[in-house]
Amino acid sequence: MRRAILRAALDAITADGPSALSLRDLARRAGVSHAAPAHHFKDRTGLLxxxxxEGYELLAAALADADDLRDAGVRYVRFAREHPAYFQVMFSPELLRANDLELTTARTLAGERLRSAVSAVPQEGRGPDSRLAGVAAWSLAHGFATLLLSHNLDGPVGEQDPDEVFRALTGMLFQSRPREDGTSSPQQPRP
Structure with missing residues (x-):
């Protein structure tokens, strides 16, 4: 029954967003008694x-086998496209119990997977501050995913594969350039 309630909630969020979610409507959608959602989740905040x-667990799994930072970014964008309801709820902290153990554990695991992808980049490619490099990488992937889901990229992306567009975007921003000594180094991001 818990799974049915979660599925119905995800469908409702996909259709109408998390703010329109009510436990009574959710019970009707799931075909369960009106008390069932409260029994399993206590309240709307517990459900969200x-x-x-669960979304952070799925994201961590999606990032687990990433080949490199670019691949991790592509997987992040793909996760957002394939799981828009999870993505929307995960990044709405005002809707969640921030101190929930299951949530903090799953969020930490997903964050570790992202940090691992960043730390695999040689230091000259990420600069002296790994945390800021992580913020830059996350901002790029999250921003692209958010713009994509909100249809703000429908014109520029059109019918192109969003994974390939993201790969091209990262290639444009982080091209290698030859140094004076003949080796290459990552180019600074362009504005």
């Missing part, structure tokens, strides 16, 4: 927190 925790 469970969705976010």
């Amino acid at each position: 927190t469970a969705i976010a925790a």
